[in-house]
Amino acid sequence: MDIYDWRKKIDEMDDEIVRLISRRAEAAKAIGALKRETLAPVYEPDREQSVFNHVRAVNQGPLADSEMQHIYERLIDVMRTLQKREP
Amino acid sequence: MDIYDWRKKIDEMDDEIVRLISRRAEAAKAIGALKRETLAPVYEPDREQSVFNHVRAVNQGPLADSEMQHIYERLIDVMRTLQKREP
Numbered sequence A, B: 001m002d003i004y005d006w007r008k009k010i011d012e013m014d015d016e017i018v019r020l021i022s023r024r025a026e027a028a029k030a031i032g033a034l035k036r037e038t039l040a041p042v043y044e045p046d047r048e049q050s051v052f053n054h055v056r057a058v059n060q061g062p063l064a065d066s067e068m069q070h071i072y073e074r075l076i077d078v079m080r081t082l083q084k085r086e087p
Helices: A003-037 A045-058 A065-085 B003-038 B045-058 B065-085
Strands: none
Touching: A003 A065, A003 B003, A003 B045, A003 B065, A045 A065, A045 B003, A065 B003, A065 B065, B003 B065, B045 B065
């Protein structure tokens, strides 16, 4: 496979990654609504830590656990903003 | 569904997201090897821009395009580090 072929494959994977992140965002929105109902805080550091632990546990490389967590830190950041925004 | 149920679903989605990001990283490694063979630079701003454009084009919400790109900026950052590292 040449670089062009790999990039085509990456674009296909990105379709799927974007779709999954969007589904995850819908779930985060649903949780945000439940938090509002129960007056629970949006920022829950224990839950965020447990997401990072989970992600590190299922990661099998080639990225280091710290690199996968680095990506997830940004993802969780964006999800937190979404939970605060949505009515 | 209560918060616990949603979090179980999110954990399952994260399994899949981590798996896909790992497959994407394998493809980036393969491209890194091809770049080394051809002495092409790792950093290719045009390709990175085209990834962002693609991601924004397939994004259907609930995240804003700029939020999805924000996640991808971190992802691409990590992939670039991987391409530089791997022999």
